[in-house]
Amino acid sequence: MTQAKEGDTVTVHYTGKFEDGTVFDTSRERGPMQFTIGQGRLIPGFEQAVVGMAPGESKSTTVPPEQAYGPHNNEMVQVIDRKQVPPDMQLEVGQQLEVRRPDGQTGIVTVRDLSDSTVTLDANHPLAGRSLVFDIELVEIV
Numbered sequence: 001m002t003q004a005k006e007g008d009t010v011t012v013h014y015t016g017k018f019e020d021g022t023v024f025d026t027s028r029e030r031g032p033m034q035f036t037i038g039q040g041r042l043i044p045g046f047e048q049a050v051v052g053m054a055p056g057e058s059k060s061t062t063v064p065p066e067q068a069y070g071p072h073n074n075e076m077v078q079v080i081d082r083k084q085v086p087p088d089m090q091l092e093v094g095q096q097l098e099v100r101r102p103d104g105q106t107g108i109v110t111v112r113d114l115s116d117s118t119v120t121l122d123a124n125h126p127l128a129g130r131s132l133v134f135d136i137e138l139v140e141i142v
Contacts, residue, residue, distance in 0.1 A: 072129030
């Protein structure tokens with residue numbers, strides 16, 4: 001039976017969960033995902049888990065932060081003065097904002113904490129620092 005290898009284009013169904021079982025993403029409601037193994041469009045641990053699978057095969061794998069979105073980097077968390085935020089902007093913890101960096105590029109930050117005088121912003125990927133569990137079904141090798 002043919003097994004998936006680097007360079008193959010594959011179609012998979014997946015469900016991504018945290019270690020406590022909470023689902024954070026799934027393809028089951030929108031249809032399978034197609035990608036080419038080794039192109040680097042997905043997290044390395046997910047791609048590596050598909051290598052060696054045969055069509056119709058299912059597996060569950062735990063991907064550590066180093067093979068997912070990396071460790072949480074405290075240097076990417078910044079506390080700013082609330083006066084730097086437009087006064088009419090309503091902020092909530094967990095809200096994601098697009099910000100312009102000093103180099104002119106834009107990035108996404110998550111509001112982690114609010115006080116009357118400060119706002120804590122986190123530029124880490126929301127899944128950074130977390131081990132992720134994926135249930136994967138290889139639908140086909142294209």
